[in-house]
Amino acid sequence: MKRILSVLCIVAMLLCLGGCNRMQDDGKASVYYLNFKPEQDDEWKALAKAYTDETGVEVTVVTAASGDYEDTLGAEIVKSNPPTLFQVNGPVGLSGWMDYCYDLSGSEVYTHLTDEDFALKEGDQVLGIAYVLETYGIIYNKSILDKYFALPDAQITSLNQVNNFESFKTLVTDIQSKKETLGIQGAFTSSGMDASSDWRFKTHLANLPIYYEYMENDITSTSAIKGTYLDHYRQVWDLYLNNATCAPTEIGAKTEDDAKNEFLNGQAVFYQNGTWAWDETMEEKLGADNVGMLPIYIGAEGEEAQGLCTGSENYWCVNKNASETDIQATLDFLNWVVTSETGTKTLAEDMGFVIPFENAQNSTNPLIKEAQSYLDAGKNPVSWSFSTIPSDQWKSGVGSALLAYAQGGATDDLWEMVKSSFVEGWKTEHDKANS
Amino acid sequence: MNKTLKRWFPIFLLPTLAAFLIGFVVPFFIGLYLSFCEYGTVENATFVGFANYVRVFTADSQFWYSFGFTALFTLVSVVLINVIAFAVALGLTRGIRGTNFFRTVFFMPNLIGGIVLGYIWKMIINYGVLIPLFGKDLSYSTAYGFWGLVLVVAWQQIGYMMIIYISGLQSVPEEQIEAAKIDGAGWWQTLRSVTLPMVMPSITICTFLTLTNSFKLFDQNLALTDGKPFRTTEMLAMCIRNTYGTTPKSHGTAQAMAVVFFLIVAIIALLQLRSTKEKEVQQ
Known part of the structure; x- marks a missing residue:
């Protein structure tokens, strides 16, 4: 009996060794x-x-x-x-x-x-x-928007009127003030800063101030960012925070699923995300004709010609x-x-x-069609400048500062922290990687 | 029987030995070597001498911050876990009704993995306590994160340590307790002068386990706080992982940190073992 057992053990071992060898290259x-x-x-x-x-x-x-x-x-x-x-x-x-x-x-x-x-x-x-x-922007729920446009005292009556930050802000704040009438909880879904969701703001939203700075200086990457467009970044972030389904102090615990569910269940109109957000659940809950995408306007000059962020x-x-x-x-x-x-x-x-x-074939994704229609209309796509962000540590620094800003009551002092992690953090991280 | 055992034992030892060599010894030495290199992958490493260590000791303030935070956390959780576990063990060796049931219940948290535990507790703490009471969540302050971590780790490990203390308490000879009672010792005196010295081996084991577990903590840290806010709740293991990054230089720095980390844990654990071992008595 024992002998059989030891033989079995040896066989098992040899099989293991044989298994490792199986992966050898056979020249084919x-x-x-x-x-x-x-x-x-x-x-x-x-x-x-x-x-x-x-x-x-x-x-x-x-x-x-x-x-x-x-x-x-x-x-x-x-x-x-x-x-x-x-x-x-x-x-x-x-x-x-x-x-x-x-x-x-x-x-x-x-x-x-x-x-x-x-x-x-x-x-x-x-x-x-x-x-x-891939393309991202602000995904919106068409049927709720239509419901809003039909209200007698709506300040904006068609999306054609929205082509810069000011008009978009009017739209968002007006929707927020009429949220009870519209049966929603807020204009924007929660801007969750949980790790599952914070990339939407510390990376994708941060792309816009980086992009405009690059455009202004005619560069495609930099070792030290100046932060020229950080005030614009702040006003968009404020807009997201103050017109959402939850209080700004609660975003630390909100996840990507929270935001997505709020959007799918019609509790909010706007949801910053990209073409990858389209899936079977969204098709089932909202339908292909019911979603569209708006550019992320930050209040930069000439943004009327700005399209979606594609890269x-x-x-x-x-x-x-x-x-x-x-x-x-x-x-x-x-x-x-x-x-x-x-x-x-x-x-x-x-x-x-x-x-x-x-030879690309047409995708069935309605958000991608939407992105194409912006291109057809001659809008300038915003490139993905965030791929030049020096490191993940930079992102997490900016993310932490954005969160602290929201939790601490959006004061100027707290925004200084965002600024320093944005500008000084960029330099530190860039030097760390390239010195 | 003995003879066959002697003849065959290498074969039976081989799988474990091979696993230990491949899974532990070899990576350890490769890691040691890599801590003196800058590398993208393990095969294209360039030797840079002590440059990585110099960076760890001079340029990286986060590592030493994390060290301080981890040390404080370890201190608090070791004391808390051992005191409570011992108290519970005392309570559950007095023969009250349902002893076995309670022992099982207290032990059960230990069966859940750290990551799952971290996420579940994050929800409980955020939505059950912090948001209703203060309107803030765990990521709001370092103190929230710190006590959250202590709570989760204590909840998880108390049961395990309790089992070890129970077995220690059960091996204290009845006669000695009785003799102490006859000599007029009160409850506290008996506990301090008879029971405690007798369970010293259990205390050695438990402090060793809690100390090293707390120092090496990663899963719960990642799931519960993820270093928020501003990397202030980032413990050593997580700091190393976050330093690793994507460049050859950051890989090297993180590797050097890992070696320093290993030395710190080894030294502290050995010191602790020696000091508690000295207090153990022979029965």
Whole structure:
């Protein structure tokens, strides 16, 4: 009996060792994609399977847990079979992975990009290619707005009258003052500063003062921000705080789900978020005809021509340390994804992506259609300047200050703290990363 | 029987030993090496000597702030947890009705994972206490966060320590207590001069566990306060994780912090073990 047991133990151990060996490279071309977006895990796997069925080249898709991408990539890329395809979130993210990025300037997939701006470049090299464009702004509930416009004493009667901060503020405060009549709890959903929601303000809303400062100085990144548009940032933040479903002091505990539920249940009209917020629940609760998106006006000069904030935080990079055959297989796969009928259809319909490639198909997402209509109307899209934010510590500093400002009664002294974490924090974090 | 055991034991030891080597010893030494490097991934590390350590000791005020905060937290929670756990253990060794039921109930919080616990308590504290009473939540002040953490950790660990104290109390010989009583010792005197010295081994274990647990606390910290407000409730483990960042330099700095952190915990734990061990008596 004992002998059998020990034999079993040995067999079990050998099996384990054998299992580790199974992963060895067999020289056949294969693709290993370390996917960033957990919500599209199934779709990517299906697409990979379709490609394997068509060409016989094996494509493995592994998805990192939400918020763990950098760590997972760091661990995976030093293995004997590293990802051949991974992604970075922009210029700051790229700087950490530069040593691993294959120059894509000669690849076919690069030639299909609709605009060179969607590539991440370093000198003459193309190290990353954006594969999805996303747009954010202030999502609104059409039916409640219509109800408001129909009120006899409404100060604004159509969205055509809203084209800058002043008019938007009039609209918001008027809705807030008539919230009982409209049967809502507030004009804005709660501006939650819980970790699930604070990125909407410390990153996405902060993009606007950064963007306008860059525009004014005609630059695309900086080592020291001046904070020229911080007063504008403050007036938008005040608007969000004072016309919401909850008191400003309560936002510390509010989550992303809280805001989303308030919007879905028709308790608020406005909800700052992006095209990714459209999902089955929103379709079911509100319907595709019932949502639209407004630009985030901050009161900057000439903002009447401002559109929505469109950009990408998702860039494909090919691992240059992979074998020659695997690199080629990866490039072929990428090319197939953005040019073939199956690939573009899956990206547009199943994943709901707008892709910056020639063969892109129309997405079914109404918020994306909305973004397109702003472009068609000739409005200037606001680029995602937040991808040049020096570090996550900067974001959390600004986030903490925004929260303290809300909790402490929105005083000038507290706003000084936002200013210092915005301006001085930028310099500190930038120096830390680049000294 | 003994002979076969001797002949075969390496095979049975091998899996555990291999796991220990792969999962602990090797990463420990790689980590030690990396603390002297700037690195993106473990394979492209460049050796920079003591530069990371210099940064930890001179440039990074957050690390030392977190150290102070963690030390204070540890002090408060070690005292609180051990005193309450001991008191509960005393109460539940007196043979009152439902003793087993209460022991189970007190032990149960320990079975819940730290992250889940943190989020649940965050809701209870925010929506049950702070918002109704003060209109503020945990992220409002450092003091809220501090006491919130103490509360959660105490709630979680008291039951576990209680079990250890109960077993210690049950091993105190009945005769000695009786002898003390006959000699005219009161309840307090008996407790101080007979019971306490006899349960010293349990106290050693419990203070060791609570001390190291508190120092290394991460899950509850992340879930409950996430360092808010302004990184003032950020404890050491979380400070290291937040320092790690995305650049080779920040990776190196965080790694050096981790080594310093290890040394601090090891030294404090050893000192504590020695000082409480000295007070233990032989039965």
